Amino acid sequence: MDSNTYNREFQEVVGLAAGNERISALITAARQFSWQAAKAGQNPPHAVSEWRQIEHLWEEAIERLKDVPTNDVAGYTQAQQLLAIYETNLGQVKVRRQAEADAVEALSAAQREIENLLASIPDDPQTLDRNRVSSQLQSIINQLEKVQNGTTAYLKAQELLLSANNKLKQLQSK
Secondary structure (H helix, E strand, O other): OOHHHHHHHHHHHHHHHHHHHHHHHHHHHHHHHHHHHHHHOOOOOOOHHHHHHHHHHHHHHHHHHHOOOOOOHHHHHHHHHHHHHHHHHHHHHHHHHHHHHHHHHHHHHHHHHHHHHHHHOOOOHHHOOHHHHHHHHHHHHHHHOOOOOOOOOHHHHHHHHHHHHHHHHHHHHO
């Protein structure tokens, strides 16, 4: 073997090893981000801001995997397998974040309606417009029923829902 052929083959091996180290580093980094995301996502419910942070970690993991070149078949295959899992996890986190945002908004809307109802109740119970109050209570109940289980607003919404249903029953029985 002449020295030119030897040098060329040596450079190919060194380049391949360096490429493998880079791919290994990208996959390792992606796994670290995914581990942090999975750890942060444990024990929900979480606030919207926490879900956003978890999303960001999954996105970082995904970006690392997208940097794995297609010319390394083994590394690329491994990256694609992880990418499928991470994309699914990111999708689930986005759904959870949206559910949390919707729940917080529904609870907030119900609380505003409760404040408005309480402010509109007359001092003299004889002048109470039962139909209007029943309608407002039903609207509050509808808002509270939008709050999904597994959100930070759920327990408070259930407490208010129980109270609103009891008040509506009291009003309808009189």
